[in-house]
Amino acid sequence: MHVQVGSSSLVIDTGPDFRQQMLREDVKRVDAVLFTHEHKDHTAGLDDIRPFNFYQQGDIPIFGRKAVLEQIQREYAYIFNDKKYPGVPQVTCVEIDGDPFHFQGIAIIPIPVLHYKLPVLGFRIGNFSYITDANLIPESSYALLEGTEVLVLNALQKEAHISHFTLEEAIAEAQKIGAKKTYFTHISHRLGEHHEVEKILPEGIHLAYDGLKLSL
Numbered sequence: 512m513h514v515q516v517g518s519s520s521l522v523i524d525t526g527p528d529f530r531q532q533m534l535r536e537d538v539k540r541v542d543a544v545l546f547t548h549e550h551k552d553h554t555a556g557l558d559d560i561r562p563f564n565f566y567q568q569g570d571i572p573i574f575g576r577k578a579v580l581e582q583i584q585r586e587y588a589y590i591f592n593d594k595k596y597p598g599v600p601q602v603t604c605v606e607i608d609g610d611p612f613h614f615q616g617i618a619i620i621p622i623p624v625l626h627y628k629l630p631v632l633g634f635r636i637g638n639f640s641y642i643t644d645a646n647l648i649p650e651s652s653y654a655l656l657e658g659t660e661v662l663v664l665n666a667l668q669k670e671a672h673i674s675h676f677t678l679e680e681a682i683a684e685a686q687k688i689g690a691k692k693t694y695f696t697h698i699s700h701r702l703g704e705h706h707e708v709e710k711i712l713p714e715g716i717h718l719a720y721d722g723l724k725l726s727l
């Protein structure tokens with residue numbers, strides 16, 4: 512997910528398609544990466560921030576919970592070696608917990624959710640909120656989402672899943688949060704075809720898709 516706020520270019524998670532996504536959307540700059548959690552489908556593209564280091568001539572801060580940063584340090588040990596091979600990604604780890612923080616003057620509010628037993632952070636930036644890989648939103652997190660105008664939320668499939676909202680659960684959560692527009696992401700191929708699913712979604716709720724652009 513790429514979020515442009517003024518001149519700041521933020522990325523939420525670097526999935527395996529990160530490189531292709533950045534090329535497709537012609538993103539020229541990445542000022543920071545916010546990680547929701549440590550699963551590989553959210554971190555696998557990190558190596559491809561190299562060209563941004565090269566063009567920007569500097570480190571890129573990566574924000575995540577302690578366990579997330581530790582796992583990234585294990586999986587990408589070469590990035591964090593004392594003796595670095597020239598050209599490896601250059602990152603600065605910034606540990607976040609659940610507290611709001613600022614980056615380049617932008618207020619970022621982490622939204623704690625649960626992915627079965629794993630704590631995951633959603634992020635709210637202005638009236639945009641992004642939550643993925645959740646199957647439970649704790650009661651205290653709804654207050655943080657109040658006033659959200661555009662929400663991105665995970666909806667995996669119709670069948671029950673141990674760590675992801677089903678379509679039905681995601682619809683109920685979207686209605687509870689009450690954003691003007693909600694877009695479902697982290698969709699499995701088992702959900703069905705885009706145009707068929709769109710037909711059964713309540714007003715104001717849509718399926719996201721590659722290349723979707725939202726502005727507010």
Ligand SMILES: [Zn+2]
Nearest residue numbers: 548550626644
């Ligand atoms: Zn996950």
Ligand SMILES: [Zn+2]
Nearest residue numbers: 550552553644
């Ligand atoms: Zn995932």
